[in-house]
Amino acid sequence: MRRITLLLVVSLSACDTGAFVTADDWVPTNPSLRDSAQTFQQVSRAVGAAARAECRRQTKGQNCNFGILIELDPFAEPNAFQTLDENGRPFIIFTQSMIKSTQNADEMAFVMGHEAAHHILGHIARQVKNAEEGARIFGELAEARGEDAAGIEKAQELGAEVGIQSYTKDFELEADQMGTQITYSAGYNPLVGMAYFNRIPDPGDRFLASHPPHAKRIEVVLNTAGQLGLTQ
Numbered sequence: 001m002r003r004i005t006l007l008l009v010v011s012l013s014a015c016d017t018g019a020f021v022t023a024d025d026w027v028p029t030n031p032s033l034r035d036s037a038q039t040f041q042q043v044s045r046a047v048g049a050a051a052r053a054e055c056r057r058q059t060k061g062q063n064c065n066f067g068i069l070i071e072l073d074p075f076a077e078p079n080a081f082q083t084l085d086e087n088g089r090p091f092i093i094f095t096q097s098m099i100k101s102t103q104n105a106d107e108m109a110f111v112m113g114h115e116a117a118h119h120i121l122g123h124i125a126r127q128v129k130n131a132e133e134g135a136r137i138f139g140e141l142a143e144a145r146g147e148d149a150a151g152i153e154k155a156q157e158l159g160a161e162v163g164i165q166s167y168t169k170d171f172e173l174e175a176d177q178m179g180t181q182i183t184y185s186a187g188y189n190p191l192v193g194m195a196y197f198n199r200i201p202d203p204g205d206r207f208l209a210s211h212p213p214h215a216k217r218i219e220v221v222l223n224t225a226g227q228l229g230l231t232q
Contacts, residue, residue, distance in 0.1 A: 020069040020093065028096065030074065036099050043108045043188070044068040050186035051116035054178070058120050066116060067091045070099070082115040083124075090119040102196065109186055110193025114179030121178060123171045134159035169212040176217050180224040191232055194221045 023044035028037050048066050055064035069091055076095040083091055092115045102108045118124070138159025142152045183190040194217075202214045211217075222232070 020071055023068045023070060026070045033096060033100060039105050040099055040108055043105050043112060046186040047109050047112045047182060050182050054182055055120045063088050063090060065089055069093045071095045080111050080115055082118040092116060106188045106192035107196045109183045109188035110190050110196060113182035114175045116182055117175040117178035121174055131160040134162045172211050173216060173220050176220045177224050180221050184228050190221055191225050191230055194218060
């Protein structure tokens with residue numbers, strides 16, 4: 001689950017050239033993915049519906065028309081992320097290797113629900129604001145030190161990165177909480193889905209790490225699932 005970057009709006013015009021395909025239209029050329037494709041299509045419909053309902057309940061005037069796409073590059077690393085097109089429509093994109101790395105429908109749904117939550121919670125816009133504020137502060141400090149234009153620009157770039165990273169862990173935990181609810185609403189078990197954490201590197205509790213340690217993420221999922229009446 002990749003961190004949200006300062007690239008706010010990713011044009012998906014590449015979809016027209018075959019770089020991406022919708023979940024319902026995906027026909028994998030790799031025979032080992034054919035069963036996964038059918039499962040992924042079912043999960044996409046269920047989680048998409050649950051995410052739209054949660055988005056409409058939680059927001060006002062926000063685009064809740066989620067699109068779920070597959071990146072067709074067979075060599076793309078395992079990844080799933082949420083982005084926006086030029087019109088502000090939210091898209092959740094999975095690489096084929098990411099789909100292959102999940103072991104069941106619950107894990108697919110958990111990852112998808114987490115990414116949908118990023119949009120509902122407005123994380124891209126909030127990251128932009130944090131980046132702008134970080135750039136402003138670092139730029140002003142550089143200017144006060146008498147830095148030249150190049151030095152100020154470099155400081156602004158650093159400040160933007162610090163601004164982005166400073167709250168990324170919090171955003172991931174927020175998305176884990178809401179993603180757990182979306183997963184459950186879609187008819188899947190987030191307690192089974194969170195097992196995906198066990199197969200990806202744990203970032204630990206490093207300063208400015210893009211994701212929080214797995215222990216904190218699991219704690220959030222367990223607490224949220226408990227409020228929903230689910231137990232391990």
